[in-house]
Amino acid sequence: MTIVALSQDAEVKFNFRENKETKTKRDSVELKVPEITVAAIAEYLGSEDAKVVSLITETLQGTLNSYIRSFVDNDVTFDQAKLDAMFAEGKVGLEAIANLPRSERNTLTNTDLEEFGKVYFKLSQSLLGKSEAQATAAVVVINSRIKKIAGNQPALAKVKGDFEAFLSAAEDSVIEENSRALTYLLAKLEEYLAEDITAESL
Structure with a gap:
């Protein structure tokens, strides 16, 4: 051979x-x-x-x-x-x-995102100290594929930090089961953060 x-x-x-x-x-x-x-x-x-x-x-x-x-x-x-x-x-x-943009190559279905959203809603409250309202808002952002906060740099940075904290705090099995969703979402956040178009730049 x-x-x-x-x-x-x-x-x-x-x-x-x-x-x-x-x-x-x-x-x-x-x-x-x-x-x-x-x-x-x-x-x-x-x-x-x-x-x-x-x-x-x-x-x-x-x-x-x-x-x-x-x-x-x-x-x-x-x-x-x-x-x-x-x-x-x-x-x-x-x-x-x-x-396609790298994040779009990760062919993630809406069902995949919804399943991760359910996990994140529960664990972000216990692991990250989020209120139920904050966790609910985060799930809305997840299900929108981050589009809900596109252009809002502080919100994008906050969600990115939350996801990174989630990666550090969650059990390995949770991360493994939701790795595709997390990889996709973090890549989308990086893309939107790189597109920092302000009034001053136009």
């Missing part, structure tokens, strides 16, 4: 959360990891090991299927005709997904 040679040029920083029992936090670990380059992918696709080739194609197919699933979940009338129309317009494919 041919092994594709990879250079260890990709720098990755692995961060850790504070241990709730010992109140200690492991230091971050920075490593130079093997980098998957275009040339390496070409070699993988030419591999004599069919499982290696399948891993790549199945990963890409999974990304595409998840993207399509987001439309199915959010439209009860979605059918083959609608998918065919999107395909004809160039709205379905890796090119379309690659050109």
